[in-house]
Amino acid sequence: xxxxxxxxxxDTIWRMESAKLIAGLxxxxxxxxxxxxxxxxxxxxxxxxxxxxGIPDNPGAWLMTTAKRRAIDLLRRNKxxxxxxxxxxxxxxxxxxxxxxxxxxxxxxxxxxRLIFMTCHPVLSQDARVALTLRLLCGLTTDEIARSFLTxxxxxxxxxxxxxxxxxxxxxxxxxxxxxELAERLSAVLEVIYLMFNEGYSATSGQNWxxxxxxxxxxxxxRILAAIAPSEPEVHGLVALMEIQSSRLRTRINAKGxxxxxxxxxxxxxxxxxxxxxxxxxxxxxxxxxxxxxYAIQASITACHAVARTPSDTEWIRIAALYExxxxxxxxxxxxxxxxxxxxxxxxxxxxxxLVDELYGEPSLQGYHLLPSVRGDLLEKLxxxxxxxxxxxxAAAMTRNEQERTLLQKRAAACLQEGG
Amino acid sequence: MRYMLMxxxxxxxxxxxxxxxxHNAAMLAYQHSLAEAGVLLAAEELRPSSAGIRITYAKGxxxxxxxxxxxxxxxxxxxxxxxxxxxxxxEALDWAxxxxxxxERGASYAIELRRLEDKKENSRDPKLFxxxxxxxxxxxx
Numbered sequence: 070x071x072x073x074x075x076x077x078x079x080d081t082i083w084r085m086e087s088a089k090l091i092a093g094l095x096x097x098x099x100x101x102x103x104x105x106x107x108x109x110x111x112x113x114x115x116x117x118x119x120x121x122x123g124i125p126d127n128p129g130a131w132l133m134t135t136a137k138r139r140a141i142d143l144l145r146r147n148k149x150x151x152x153x154x155x156x157x158x159x160x161x162x163x164x165x166x167x168x169x170x171x172x173x174x175x176x177x178x179x180x181x182x183r184l185i186f187m188t189c190h191p192v193l194s195q196d197a198r199v200a201l202t203l204r205l206l207c208g209l210t211t212d213e214i215a216r217s218f219l220t221x222x223x224x225x226x227x228x229x230x231x232x233x234x235x236x237x238x239x240x241x242x243x244x245x246x247x248x249x250e251l252a253e254r255l256s257a258v259l260e261v262i263y264l265m266f267n268e269g270y271s272a273t274s275g276q277n278w279x280x281x282x283x284x285x286x287x288x289x290x291x292r293i294l295a296a297i298a299p300s301e302p303e304v305h306g307l308v309a310l311m312e313i314q315s316s317r318l319r320t321r322i323n324a325k326g327x328x329x330x331x332x333x334x335x336x337x338x339x340x341x342x343x344x345x346x347x348x349x350x351x352x353x354x355x356x357x358x359x360x361x362x363x364y365a366i367q368a369s370i371t372a373c374h375a376v377a378r379t380p381s382d383t384e385w386i387r388i389a390a391l392y393e394x395x396x397x398x399x400x401x402x403x404x405x406x407x408x409x410x411x412x413x414x415x416x417x418x419x420x421x422x423x424l425v426d427e428l429y430g431e432p433s434l435q436g437y438h439l440l441p442s443v444r445g446d447l448l449e450k451l452x453x454x455x456x457x458x459x460x461x462x463x464a465a466a467m468t469r470n471e472q473e474r475t476l477l478q479k480r481a482a483a484c485l486q487e488g489g
Numbered sequence: 490m491r492y493m494l495m496x497x498x499x500x501x502x503x504x505x506x507x508x509x510x511x512h513n514a515a516m517l518a519y520q521h522s523l524a525e526a527g528v529l530l531a532a533e534e535l536r537p538s539s540a541g542i543r544i545t546y547a548k549g550x551x552x553x554x555x556x557x558x559x560x561x562x563x564x565x566x567x568x569x570x571x572x573x574x575x576x577x578x579x580e581a582l583d584w585a586x587x588x589x590x591x592x593e594r595g596a597s598y599a600i601e602l603r604r605l606e607d608k609k610e611n612s613r614d615p616k617l618f619x620x621x622x623x624x625x626x627x628x629x630x
Binding site: 302355357359361365366369386390391393408411412415423 | 500501503504505506507536537538539540541542544554555556557558559562
């Protein structure tokens with residue numbers, strides 16, 4: 070193996086092992102920043118030695134032992150002969166290098182879970198939670214995080230430093246919350262994963278490889294979370310949503326890099342394995358016997374599309390019903406608008422239009438170009454072309470996206486032609 | 490005798506598409522006339538099956554499958570019910586036939602009429618006193 074090959078392998082190992090490594094170290098030193106430093110030290114040593122010595126049989130255990138030794142060295146040098154040191158020393162004595170991984174296997178998942186609850190703690194801002202989670206649980210570099218969110222690297226670096234400081238200052242414990250707090254905190258964790266996924270998914274340009282990476286990492290975290298918190302329906306709901314959405318990643322953009330609408334996508338190219346995994350996760354969520362939460366409902370909606378062989382096979386009545394359920398749990402004018410479209414597809418444009426008209430008084434939708442776009446579409450279907458044209462023109466004037474404006478203007482012009 | 494008038498679910502009820510103003514007014518008038526006639530016990534609308542949970546015991550299995558909705562739209566699915574107290578089956582049917590249906594909709598619409606089991610009251614029918622006496626004889630009471 071050449072040196073560069075070894076480095077690539079080490080990269081992969083790092084991505085797989087760093088979260089466990091950091092989680093295990095946080096358990097000992099109770100400090101996210103320190104834990105990350107020790108893990109990084111171990112990585113540096115590995116990069117130095119492995120090209121010569123070859124990659125050990127159990128690289129994860131090797132890294133863990135090395136990181137722990139580093140921790141002890143440093144603490145000794147600093148003469149930090151406090152409780153922390155005593156604990157670490159005891160941990161090290163307990164395991165030899167060979168069985169460290171085996172011994173940790175049971176605890177490792179608990180550690181990961183504790184770590185994600187820490188990085189998604191409510192004392193941190195939403196942005197900080199996402200950045201810190203990507204850094205510590207997904208092993209992404211600051212640069213990768215910055216590129217995937219189209220922000221400056223320095224901003225992300227600062228965000229992470231501040232987040233670690235906040236966790237220390239607020240003495241956020243390394244533990245999984247219990248009882249009523251678990252539900253609230255779990256929803257914060259799921260939200261971070263969902264944000265991460267959406268950030269990657271909604272990126273229209275396929276140029277930047279870190280953006281699909283966000284989807285992958287979110288899905289991976291979701292799967293881990295589902296394995297360690299199997300009795301929470303929304304965890305499975307979110308995993309189902311991500312699996313099914315991921316099945317269309319390839320077909321969402323054409324060769325020219327332009328987005329392809331769901332109804333125009335080549336369904337034969339959808340990833341059937343991911344769809345099956347998603348449907349299984351959804352079934353799992355439903356079988357836990359609690360009424361579906363927002364993620365499971367959204368997953369059910371995407372599932373309706375995933376199982377329809379052709380666009381005309383889509384079960385719009387079921388989709389409309391699911392939007393209604395979503396609306397009941399998370400009332401939002403955007404969901405109302407989605408529901409109106411589904412109802413138009415299921416029962417005819419007149420029903421959809423009725424709902425859209427009710428939304429016109431909604432203050433939060435003022436200036437939202439998709440409202441007149443949808444209204445124009447429904448009016449066009451009803452043959453009210455003159456009114457439809459006005460709506461499309463209004464929508465075109467509202468949007469800031471060039472591509473959308475051109476499309477809306479085209480539709481307005483088409484109404485004019487059709488109407489003679 | 491009590492009857493339950495069960496309105497079955499369809500796409501509109503499952504997606505909660507609001508009925509027209511006319512239908513709402515007709516429904517209100519209908520319930521008003523039920524109340525005026527003194528037959529109305531209860532009238533409720535159910536949330537769509539997405540807010541429901543089904544517990545199914547498969548044959549020979551002690552462990553149920555607990556499944557969250559939504560469920561397929563079939564004749565088993567109920568959307569609303571009206572509970573009335575009437576004297577005859579004809580009367581119950583008559584009320585059921587008078588229930589307004591949202592005429593403007595394309596979907597099929599079904600109402601199922603079910604009689605409630607009478608409560609087993611400890612009514613001592615004087616005509617049966619002799620039978621009671623016979624029982625007591627038998628038991629040597």
